[in-house]
Amino acid sequence: MSGTWGEYLKLSLFGESHGKCIGIVLDGLPAGLKLDLPFIGRELARRAPGKNPLSTPRKEKDEFEILSGFFKGTTTGAPLCCVIWNKDQHSGDYSELKDTVRPGHADYTAMVKHRGFNDYRGGGHFSGRLTAPLVLAGAIAKQVLEKKGIMIGSHILNIGGIREDHFDSLRIDSGLLWKLTEQEFPILSEEAGIRMKQEILQAKAKEDSVGGVIETAVVGLPAGLGSPFFDSAESKIAHLLFAVPAVKGVEFGTGFAITQMKGSEANDPYALADDKVVTLSNHNGGILGGITNGMPLLFRAAVKPTPSIGKVQQTVNMASREETQITVQGRHDPCIVPRAVPVVESAAALALLDLMIEKDGVTWMN
Ligand SMILES: Cc1cc2nc3c(=O)[nH]c(=O)nc-3n(C[C@H](O)[C@H](O)[C@H](O)COP(=O)(O)O)c2cc1C
């Protein structure tokens, strides 16, 4: 297993969905960094389960506790360890799933890799619940980036076949992104949002689930972030995005659609605005050669439909080695997308902060 990530920041995620707690150890922050704890709480609340009919009914407040590395309101320079105590586990929901692997979830692969010793309750370490500590760490990265005028925000581009317009890739301002982070179901067009919510509730009523795409923008980034070949800005961000359970695709800028354009259309022409080099279109999503160019950074993360559904599906009982059928009971998100929004933003924030530290060190953070 690789529970640790980062070149300059070192982030470890630990815990299981039905264990005592989940949490982080974050190393590499400078001493004396003031932390906005209420901001961390608000970010965790954006992702928390059990808030509305669009989400799993599991109720977790996701309050966090700092165990070490923080004293008199600032970081101490020692590793910062924070935990979120699990409160609402219904492990009985998983007794049948111990042997009967859920299609689309990590039950089979976890069992193979860990030779059956994995904690299967609630998906264990493979649960989307592990994204709560990722958001905790991301909220720290976000507040540090915001001090530098770097703002991250997202909207839901589509749920199933219901979609809204893309961001205007040249005209995104931090005010818009801030407003989106304040919405429980962040959307540019209210009308599309209503239809997307209906899509989720219809799937839920049929014991099914839906997926979707989250479009994220980062503004205020300096040009020059990214460390090609292997730590290009895209690779750094994509690495963390693909660590998020249920993320199955990532694209930057115009993404796969750029393949249908001519070079003359896809190239972003350069211009000067108050002596600053800018581009007149943004098909490359703010990154060229793996390095940020100072334009809005844009990416989309594709989130699959929730695997645990009440519909009958074919599977295998691993103990008896027999084919069988499964109807998954328990408490599940009919759609992961709305709660995954702060998660993908956190992934981007951590990746970008790591690149900022590589470029400018840590002293600017205080
Ligand atoms: C925020 C969040 C919530 C999730 N909620 C559920 C859920 O309620 N039920 C479920 O089966 N999967 C849920 N998932 C997805 C599974 O954890 C994920 O599909 C599984 O670990 C397999 O990983 P993979 O889809 O990346 O291959 C959630 C994921 C995230 C990020």
Ligand SMILES: C=C(O[C@@H]1CC(C(=O)O)=C[C@@H](OP(=O)(O)O)[C@H]1O)C(=O)O
């Ligand atoms: C608890 C969370 O989501 C969980 C993610 C999840 C999964 O399989 O990923 C399955 C469900 O777990 P349980 O069966 O224990 O209710 C969700 O509720 C959370 O995101 O905090």
